[in-house]
Amino acid sequence: MSLVLSIALTHIRARLRQTLVGLLGVATGVGFSVMMAALMEGSQRDFVSQLVDALPHISVSDQRREPPPQPAEDAFDAVEIHGLTTPVIRPGIKNPYAIIASIESWLPGAVAPSVQSKAVLRFAGRDTAASVVGIDPRREPNVSKLATQIVAGSLNDLYKSSNAIILGSGLAKRIGARVGNSVTMVGGNGRTMSATVVALSRTGVNQLDENQAHTLIKTAQILAGQTGLVNEIRVRTHDAMGAREIAQRIEAETRYKSVSWLEANEDLLSAFQVRNFIMFAVVGAILLVASFGTYNIISTITHEKTRDIAIMKSLGMPARTVRRIFVLEALMIGVMGVIAGWALGYAMSLGMGQVEFKSPFMDATRLPILYSPTHYLLAGAVALAASAIAGFFPARKAASLQPVDIIRGAS
Amino acid sequence: MSLPATAPQGRPLIETRGVTRVIGGDIPATLVAGIDFAVQPGEFVAVTGPSGSGKSSLLYLLGLLDKPTTGEVYVDGKATSELSEDARAALRLSSLSFVFQFHFLLPEFTAMDNVMLPMRALGKLNDKEMQARALDILASLGLGDHARKRPDQMSGGQRQRVAIARALANDPLVILADEPTGNLDTVSSGQVLSIMRNLVDSSRTDHAKAIIIVTHDLDLAAKADRRVHIVDGRIEAPAPQDD
Ligand SMILES: Nc1ncnc2c1ncn2[C@@H]1O[C@H](COP(=O)(O)OP(=O)(O)OP(=O)(O)O)[C@@H](O)[C@H]1O
Ligand SMILES: [Mg+2]
Numbered sequence: 213m214s215l216v217l218s219i220a221l222t223h224i225r226a227r228l229r230q231t232l233v234g235l236l237g238v239a240t241g242v243g244f245s246v247m248m249a250a251l252m253e254g255s256q257r258d259f260v261s262q263l264v265d266a267l268p269h270i271s272v273s274d275q276r277r278e279p280p281p282q283p284a285e286d287a288f289d290a291v292e293i294h295g296l297t298t299p300v301i302r303p304g305i306k307n308p309y310a311i312i313a314s315i316e317s318w319l320p321g322a323v324a325p326s327v328q329s330k331a332v333l334r335f336a337g338r339d340t341a342a343s344v345v346g347i348d349p350r351r352e353p354n355v356s357k358l359a360t361q362i363v364a365g366s367l368n369d370l371y372k373s374s375n376a377i378i379l380g381s382g383l384a385k386r387i388g389a390r391v392g393n394s395v396t397m398v399g400g401n402g403r404t405m406s407a408t409v410v411a412l413s414r415t416g417v418n419q420l421d422e423n424q425a426h427t428l429i430k431t432a433q434i435l436a437g438q439t440g441l442v443n444e445i446r447v448r449t450h451d452a453m454g455a456r457e458i459a460q461r462i463e464a465e466t467r468y469k470s471v472s473w474l475e476a477n478e479d480l481l482s483a484f485q486v487r488n489f490i491m492f493a494v495v496g497a498i499l500l501v502a503s504f505g506t507y508n509i510i511s512t513i514t515h516e517k518t519r520d521i522a523i524m525k526s527l528g529m530p531a532r533t534v535r536r537i538f539v540l541e542a543l544m545i546g547v548m549g550v551i552a553g554w555a556l557g558y559a560m561s562l563g564m565g566q567v568e569f570k571s572p573f574m575d576a577t578r579l580p581i582l583y584s585p586t587h588y589l590l591a592g593a594v595a596l597a598a599s600a601i602a603g604f605f606p607a608r609k610a611a612s613l614q615p616v617d618i619i620r621g622a623s
Numbered sequence: 624m625s626l627p628a629t630a631p632q633g634r635p636l637i638e639t640r641g642v643t644r645v646i647g648g649d650i651p652a653t654l655v656a657g658i659d660f661a662v663q664p665g666e667f668v669a670v671t672g673p674s675g676s677g678k679s680s681l682l683y684l685l686g687l688l689d690k691p692t693t694g695e696v697y698v699d700g701k702a703t704s705e706l707s708e709d710a711r712a713a714l715r716l717s718s719l720s721f722v723f724q725f726h727f728l729l730p731e732f733t734a735m736d737n738v739m740l741p742m743r744a745l746g747k748l749n750d751k752e753m754q755a756r757a758l759d760i761l762a763s764l765g766l767g768d769h770a771r772k773r774p775d776q777m778s779g780g781q782r783q784r785v786a787i788a789r790a791l792a793n794d795p796l797v798i799l800a801d802e803p804t805g806n807l808d809t810v811s812s813g814q815v816l817s818i819m820r821n822l823v824d825s826s827r828t829d830h831a832k833a834i835i836i837v838t839h840d841l842d843l844a845a846k847a848d849r850r851v852h853i854v855d856g857r858i859e860a861p862a863p864q865d866d
Contacts, residue, residue, distance in 0.1 A: 215740070223731075523728075523729065524740070527741050528713065528717070530709050532709075
């Protein structure tokens, strides 16, 4: 065993209780950092994946970002236009199936048409507003999780009767309808049609479940009073994170507004950045406090060992050896603390993963925990670096001590 | 005494030329002034003088623990004032060692480990050789049975002998002792003293050492080859040997 190591070990062992306190400080810091990171990133990933699953990655709608240019604007550089009434534009995407075919030709992913319309559902004498989405049951499973979110019946039951409807589970509860009931739909321009409830869907997001219903595209078109209408094309990409670029390309090619889920949830995603910043600040503070503990211990040891340091230096031990002894002591506390902290963090993450979590907006779930080696390595590295720095300053002071000053006073 | 009172000639192991040490601060103090002094291989020199005369201060300068304000200290012919802190430490480790009034052993380590400390710092021997040498030295000082004891498990005289054993660990050229028997009873004092005496005498044939011992004890000083008397930081004319 090297000299430095054996002296360091002796010091650490001689101050067992203090060493333990320092170790606990580091362990608590690392443990809480690991747990918080697991919780924060776990919930974030969970939330994003729910978001990504619940919504199409890209929604191409029949809106345009800019009002259509006036012919005069094409002809002249500067025009002033007064009292213009924009002509009524027929809603819907023009040539939707041609557009779908052209997107499908290059897109890594899937495309499906849909019709978004508003309707009032009349059942048992009560009116409830709902958004009725017309879908193609053969294409829909490629772009959304709807097929897996059916809790009674199935998606293909839409073909079973002439006007079939799938109600969100919350919506069904609100109006009191069950599978097999017949509800009346009232469209935007007063058109009335009756439909049979063939299935119920449940996403787990209350707001969607209480407001959404699905029908065949044809049914929604009749409800909206416009045959051939497709006012949204939904796109699911293989790589959800690349949706922004693909949306831009689709928009450039089709001139229709196409919004990626990243753009639609920009405010949420930027809130995550704030949250991450707060997390790093808190974790950093915890580790900093832990390193104060280490500093304190190494300071105390060097102070108590002033005479021993003077002896070692008077024997001819170089200053760097003395410095190494105390930095090594800090690192030993750090390493033991990190290992204990990993165990603590893992145990706390496991414990947190058991907690049932009830939200007014969602179904009850367990707290989502992300177990990532990166968290452990990062917390460990930061704690070790903090320990080394915390040990370095007292060690440097100890190493620069002049032995003659101590020996003069002691003899 | 059968030994000659005059120093054997040759290159001095340690020598000072015009060494003065002034301490600054609120009240500047001159610890020693104009010291010219040389110790030859095989010499056992006693440094005497009243309390506060600068004996310890001189010893620290000779042992490179302190630096002269002016003048030069030569160790084995080498000037030391221009050396770096590390080089002075290295020279201390290989060629000089101290024995103080207080034993200054590391309290958590056994006698063995304390004696091995300078060897390990020097790093010339392997573990086995170091252990064998440490045991040898301890045994030669009558501590063979106490090698595994810690300082707090030994008597004052035993501790002081361990300190001497540690001083011998790297086979130094010069041993500097500052009242090594000051805390000991007469029996232990006699023991320590004869150990030192033997060291010098037995080393004369091959690897000649020198010992410089600071003492109040005139009986002890009388056993030295030579006596240097210091008053107010200056060497006075050598007092007559009273044996
Ligand atoms: N750090 C210091 N600052 C100022 N004066 C000092 C300092 N250290 C020592 N002195 C003074 O220097 C002088 C010499 O001290 P030194 O310890 O060398 O004496 P000494 O001969 O060893 O005495 P003793 O026999 O009592 O041990 C003393 O007068 C002492 O007061
Ligand atoms: Mg003294």
